[in-house]
Amino acid sequence: MHELRSLLPYLKPYRRVFLVGLALVVISNFFATLGPRFLQHGIDALSDGGGFHEVRVAVALLLLVAIAGGVARYGMRELLNSGSRRVETDLRDQLYDHLQRMSAEFYDRYSTGDVMARTTNDLLAVRMVAGPALMYVVDTTIRALLIAPAMVAISAQLTLLALVPLIGLPIAMVSLGRVMHRRSQEIQAQFSELTSHAHENLSGVRVVRSYRQERAEIAHFRALNDTYLYRNLGLARVQGAFFPLLTLLGGLSGVVILYAGGKLVMAGSVSIGQFVAFGVYLAMLVWPMIALGWAFNLVQRGAASMGRINQLFREDPAITSPPSPTALPPATGARAVEFRDVWFSYPGARERGRVLQDISFRVERGSSLAIVGPTGSGKSTLVDLIVRTYDPDRGAVLIDGVDLRQLSLPDLRRAVGFVPQETFLFGETLRRNILLGAPDDGRLERVADISQLTEALPALPDGYDTMLGERGINLSGGQKQRAAIARALAQDPPVFVLDDALS
Template identity: 45%
Template structure:
C-alpha cells in the first residue's frame, strides 16, 4: 500500500513548475518585506540628526517602492500556489469520481451516499487548503523566522535571547492544541457525512416518507444529527478559542520585556533609536510566524485527516477488473477476455 503522503506527492509533482515559481515569489516577497525595517532604522537615525524635506522624500519613496514591489510578488505568489492547488483539486475530483464509477453495487449498498458526497466535497476542499495555502504560509513563515531572527541577533544578541524566552511555551501550546484539533476535526467530518447521508436518504425516499406519514420522524432524525454536528463544531471552536489567545499571550510577554529592556539600552547608548525601532519591527514580524505556525498546523492536520478519509474510498479495489486472464490446463496459449469483448 502506497503511503498517503507519497500518493499526495504524485499530484503535486504534476505542477512542480508552478510550485517552484510560487516558492520563488515567496522568497522575494519575504526578502522585500524584511528590508523595510532596515530602511526604517536608517531613516530614524538619520532624521534624528536633522529633518529635511529631501530626507523625508527619499525614505518615504523607498518605503513606498518596497510596498509596491512586494505587493506585485505577493500577488504572483498567491496566483501560482493557489492556482496549482485548484488544478490538483480538479484532478483529484475527477479521479475520485472515476474510481466510484468502477466500484460494484454492493459498495454503494454498504456505504451511504451522503458520506461519499461529503468526502468528494468537504474533505477535498480541506486537502486543497493543505496543498496550496498551507505550503505557501509554511515557506513564508520559515523564511521570515530565520531572516528576522538573524537581523535581531545582529542588532542585539542579548535582547534577542530574552525575547525568545516565550517560544518554548508557544511550541508546547502548538503541540497540545494541534493534536486535539486533529481529533476533533475528524469527528466533525464524520458527523458531516452523517448529516449529508440523512438528508440524501430523506430526499431520495420522499415519496415513501410521505406515504407512511413519517415527516415528523425524519425531521427529528435530521435535527438530532444536525445538533450533534453543531456541538462538535462548538467544541472545536472552544479549543481554537484557547489556542490563538494563548500564543498571543506568550508573544506579548516577550514584546513587553523587549520594550522595557530595549528602551534602557537606548538610554545607555548601547543601541541607537533606529536600531530599537527596527528590532521591534522584526519582533513584530517574528510574532506572525508563531501565530501562522499554529494556523498552518491546523490546516495540515485537517487536510491529512481528510486525505486519509478520501483514500479509504480510493484504495477500495473494484470486485471486477478491467481484464480477466484465463489459462487452460493444457499447453494452449492463454486467452484474455475483457469487458469490451
C-alpha cells in the same frame, strides 16, 4: 500526518507553478524585511539632526520595497492558490474514475451520502493544505530565517530575550494539534452521516410525506445536525484556546522588548531607529506565527480528510476484467446463457445463508426463459450474476460456453442488455437517456416503437428532446419502464434480461 504523503504525486505535475510561487514567497519576504531597515535609517537621521534628504530617500525606498513586495505576494497567492485548485481538480477526477470502477459490494458498504461528503467536503480540506497551509508554512519559515539575522544584527541579547516566550509555540502546536486532528476526524465522519441522511430522505421525500413522517425525520436530522454542531464547537474550543495562546506569547515578547530594549536605548547601546526597527521585525515575526497556528489547523483537518479519501482509494473493485480475457465466439445474433452448479450468498451478509444453492439451467440461443417465485427467492440475484454485479461463490455463469469471469467487462456489457427492477433515468433529455452512448442512427425510433414508448411522445412537450427531471420525475412509472427497455434495446445486445421490469 503520513496520509498527506499521498498528495505529493498530485503536486508533481505542477511543480513549476509551486516552485515559482515559493520563490515569490522568498522574494516578497526579502523586500518585506528591508522595510524596517529603511525605517531605522529615516528615524536615526531625524534623531541625529541630519538633512531631510536622508528621510526622503528612506521614504522612497520604503515605498519601493512595499510595491515590490506587494507584487511578489500577489504572484505568490495567485500561483499557489491556482496550483492547489488544479491539484484539487486532478484528485477529484481520479477519485471519480476510481469510484466508477468500484463494484456493487463497495456501494453496499459505503452510502451515497458518505461518498459525496468525501468527494466534496474532504476534498476541500485537502485543497486547503496544498494551497493556503503550504503558503503560510513556507512564508513563516522564510520570514523567520530572514528576520532573525536582522534582529541579531541589532542586538543579540535583545533577540534572545524576545524569542524566549516564543519557545512555547511548538509545545502548544504539538499538544493541541493532536486534539484538533482527532476532533477533525470526528467532524468529517459526522458530516458524512448527516449528508447520507439528507440524501436518503430527500430522495424518498414522497414516501416520508405519504406516511406523515415529516416531524420524525426533521427531529432525526436535527439530532444529527446538533451532534455535528457539538463536535464543531468542541474543535472551536480548542482553536479558541490555541490562537489566544499564540497571541499571548507574542505579546510577552513585546513586553520584553519594551522593557529590555528601553534600557538598551537609555544606555546608548541601541539607537531609537534600531529599537523601532526591532519592534517592527518582531511584529512581522509574531503575526505569521499566529497565522502558522491557523495553517497548522488546516493541515490537521486536511490530514484527517486525506485519510478518509485514501480509505476509498485503498478499496479494490471486487469485479474486474481478467489479465488475459477470452473473447466470445463469433455470432450474428442471440447467445446462449447457462448457470452451472451456482451457489451464492451476498458479501457482508453471509450469516443470512445462501441465496442460491446448486442452480443449473441453460437458455439456448433465440429462446426465452421466465423465472417466477416468491419475494426473496433469488430472482434478482440471478440477474445480478448474469451482468456480473457479483460473482458466484461456487459454480459458473456462462455465455456461449465462456465463463463470465474470463470475459473483459466491456465485452460482457456489450453482450448483455439489462433492464433493472428499479428504473433509473438521468436528468437529461429523453433522447440521451435512451441512446446512452449508442449512435443516433435511426435506432431511437425503432426501439421506442418496440418498447411502446412512442405512445407517450404526444404528451411530452419536446418529444425525444424533452428534458427529464431528476430520476425521470416528470414521467409516469410505466413511461419510465418503457424508456429503460428502449435504452437496453438501443445497445442491440445478444442477451436481453429483464428484472421484473414490466407492470
